[in-house]
Amino acid sequence: MVDLSVEIAGIRFRNPVLTAAGPPSRDGEALVEAARGGAGGLVAKTISVRPAEVPRPCMAVVDRDRPVKIRGFPAYTTYGFLNSELWSDIPYQRWIEREYALAKGTGLPVIASIGYTPEDVAKLGPLVERAGVDGIEFSTHYVGFDPKPVAEVAKTLRESVEIPIFAKLSPHLPDIVPFAKAVEPYVDGIVAINTYGPTLHIDVETGKPLLGGRYGYGWLSGPALKPIAVRCVAEISKAVRVPVIGVGGILCGRDAVEHIMAGAYAVQICTGAILEGPGIYGRVAKEIEEFLREHGYDSLEDIRGMALKWLPEKPLRTVALAPEVDVERCTGCGICERACVYHAIEMVELADSRRKVSKTVVEKCYGCGLCVSICPTRARYFPEG
Ligand SMILES: Cc1cc2nc3c(=O)[nH]c(=O)nc-3n(C[C@H](O)[C@H](O)[C@H](O)COP(=O)(O)O)c2cc1C
Secondary structure: OOEOOEEEOOEEEOOOEEEOOOHHHOOHHHHHHHHHOOOOEEEEEEEOOOOOOOOOOOEEEOOOOOOOEEOOEEHHHHOOEEEOOOOOOOOHHHHHHHHHHHHHOOOOOEEEEEOOOHHHHHHHHHHHHHOOOOEEEEEOOOOOOOOHHHHHHHHHHHHHOOOOEEEEEOOOOOOHHHHHHHHOOOOOEEEEOOOEEEEOOEEOOOOEEOOOOHHHOEEEEOHHHHHHHHHHHHHHHHHOOOOEEEEOOOOOHHHHHHHHHOOEEEEEEOHHHHHHOOHHHHHHHHHHHHHHHHOOOOEHHHOOOHHHHHOOOOOOOOOOOOOEEOOOOOOOOOHHHHHOOOOOEEEEEOOOOOOEEEEEOOOOOOOOOHHHHHOOOOOEEOOOO
């Protein structure tokens, strides 16, 4: 049995799949449901000194009407999700009196999320600490260039509480590393990333934006965010010594493994839990466990940060190398042939079985690698690995 438990800043989680601040962590009851659904730890919805006035509508899937299915499922679930939800509309007093206690009753570690200014966190930090939470994440939705205001929040919170604190960073920064480094002296971990935005999505049937906030803007989450999140997790993991918690676009165990290979100690899920319900946490944890077992790994440590050595500053190679084909794996589906913009792939018949397999026309091949990435059976590969 693979051990999925993980300790971060002295807090032990039964598995690395945590809730993220958002609707699935909106109150005590939702956090209890997340625990029942198999979450390893409970990160609550962000609170601030006054309840949020949430514009409505405040959630939308991107491209509901796009007539595309992927393996039979509507493609929108694999793309993006927008929200304009802000922080909790429940007063902080009620969180302190009731919601955290309900979550604590599950026996899982509970992390409060608070925002946003130094004054806000200096006030809320000690209150949530006294309510018995195990750690505090502070949310930043900062869009400026200067890391100082974010570091100031971290410093103020550090001076206000004794329990572990985590900085949650936003992706729309010119360079996330200086921000991570600026908060590092004060925090016990960094959570990457918050939603990306602002973004705009218009319903072409009505000509109106789908969301009800300022200018119809929303903030992007879900699978469309995952490559940005994984890049941020990798950059931060390389730059700081404190643990990084990855969040963004996780719908399955392989998504979580990708974050962990980029350096994450644990992951959080928001959009996936909105779309699927609280069972997603246990499902993803189980899929991570299966992945580790099937690939011969004993623990999360075996894969954590595994990809970092493959992220060189300069390209590894600039000459084209034509992919080869493992004819045993090739089903002859022709997806690679259709995808190749250089017309460098042909379907040919195998002499012995008359089965069709794909073949690279080496002279035409640009070595772009799209066919390798798109092949459903991994029959196409670069000979160098
Ligand atoms: C509807 C919604 C509400 C959110 N509310 C918060 C919040 O209160 N505080 C916060 O730090 N992040 C908030 N987030 C961001 C998520 O916690 C998470 O960082 C982001 O959505 C990326 O993860 P995902 O792709 O799994 O959703 C919210 C996201 C969504 C979709």
